Amino acid sequence: MSLRLDWNNEQEILDIPDAWITKLEQLLQLAAQAEGISEGEVSLTFTDDKEIHQLNLEYRGIDRPTDVLSFAMQEDGTEELDIIFEVESEDEADPISGMLGDIIISVETAEAQSKEYGHSLEREIGFLFVHGFLHLMGYDHEEDAAEAEMTAKQEAILQQAGLTR
Template sequence: MTLQLDWNNEQDKHEIQDAWIVKLTELLQLAGEAEGLTTGEVALTFTDDEGIHALNRDYRGIDRPTDVLSFAMQEDGADELDIIFEVEDESESDPLSGMLGDIIISVERAQLQSEEYGHSLEREIGFLFVHGFLHLIGYDHQDETSEAEMTAKQEAVLSQAGLTR
């Protein structure tokens, strides 16, 4: 198995181009390779500001839209609920073991940010996707050092994929 990208579109403001999915799949492979991760599944959802606002409010307690949200399946936080599943055959493995998590991107917010930063929408979506992926595998940016590390990793992957500013 390799790193796999599954995606869906829950917004109608921007067409999701096939070329974006190809590029996002490439970014997933490059980011995974950089982190020594060769297998797993990432679920990506494209939404709008209204959709991501609701998720941000309901899951993070922040009552405003954001650009990207990540929900890691492999987190062991104290506030995380245990996922319980039943198997009929003891030889069956955990059906979620390969699932890294969900990334939700507001295409509406990405469009605004791409204009603000003066680069393509494809580059902004790529940036948000890699940012979300790094969160799925445990990176965070709570202080200057961790933010600098995350930024460097994001830019390295984007550069490899030809998504420069």
């Protein structure tokens, strides 16, 4: 197995160009390399504000849309449900073990933010994807030091991919 991006588009605001997917695959490789990850799968969903608002309310108790949500599959949190997967033979691989997690991006919010920040929508989508990936890896931005570390990692990865401000 290698690193794999599985994506789907559940919004009708804009068509997702093939070049963006290629860039997101590159960002996945760069971000994973920076974290010492060589195998796994990330699921990415493009959605709109209405759907991400519902997910934000359901999973985080926050009653508003957001730009990106991440759901890690490899967390060791005490609130995570135990998944019991019965393997019938030693030759069968566990389909869940390689899944790093899900990233959901609101294209609607990303578009507004790209205008607000004065950079391309492609750069904003790339930023949100890397931001979401780092959350999958356990990074957060609740404290100043953690935010500074996460910001530095995001910017380094985006620079390597040519997605500058």
